[in-house]
Amino acid sequence: MSEQQPEYVWAHPEEKPKRGRTWLIVGLAIAAVVIAALVFWLFLRPGAPLADATPTASASASPSTSGTPSASASATPSDEPPAEPSAEPEPSMTPVDTAPPVADPSVKQFRGQVEGWLDDALTGLSIVEASSGQDAVAVVDNLQDDAQRLAEVAAPSSIASDWQDGLRTYSERLISLRAAAAKGSSVSVDTSRTAVKTLRQLVGL
Known part of the structure; x- marks a missing residue:
């Protein structure tokens, strides 16, 4: 008569609560909320510094664009030769119109x-x-x-x-x-x- 073999039973240990994963999810959720609040504060809310950056840049670009015609307008008169008094001949250099000698008439x-x-x-x-x-x-x-x-x-x-x-x-x-x-x-x-x-x-x- 053979001896009765002991019967092995695999008992699964009780699962421990996965607290680390829970905290990771909570942390990610908090980080998403913080990022969303930061984006809203920077870009979406009225008077946000970065929200006004684009109009400011465009506004600043407008004067620079409008400055181009003024530069060209100011450049146009400079293309004309300036009327300098020195360009006129000096009185000493001005040829004197002298009447030709009168021919002796017959x-x-x-x-x-x-x-x-x-x-x-x-x-x-x-x-x-x-x-x-x-x-x-x-x-x-x-x-x-x-x-x-x-x-x-x-x-x-x-x-x-x-x-x-x-x-x-x-x-x-x-x-x-x-x-x-x-x-x-x-x-x-x-x-x-x-x-x-x-x-x-x-x-x-």
Whole structure:
């Protein structure tokens, strides 16, 4: 008769409560809540510092963008050449417009310039001789104006000296003639006529 073998029974030990896993889950939950609160505080709540960062950046970008046209606008006038007073030529460097020397006219050319006034001189003296008083004075005044015009015309160098002397004599005769006519005295135009004829001879009339 064999001995009865002992019967082995596997007894599972009682499971211990998994406290470590529970604390891990609780810690993760707390960390998630903290992270969510932090995100809300930083980004979502009104007046959050990071929530205003984006508009601030965009606002700051706007002035920089608007600053570009101002920079280009300020650059545009700089492209134009500045009007510097130094760019103007100095008075000492400014060329002086000098009239070219007047060519010495020929006697023929000079005669064509003065012939009309010399003709009027003889005609005027004849009128003065036939007039008296203020009528004679008015004619003498016209003859003096013509004598001034004759003096303003450049005479050829070949007759310039004689022309100036003859013209001076004629002007003096007219002064005496006018004084006599203004007094109402009888006038003589002979000396004035002789002075005109001298001038006419100088120019070949």
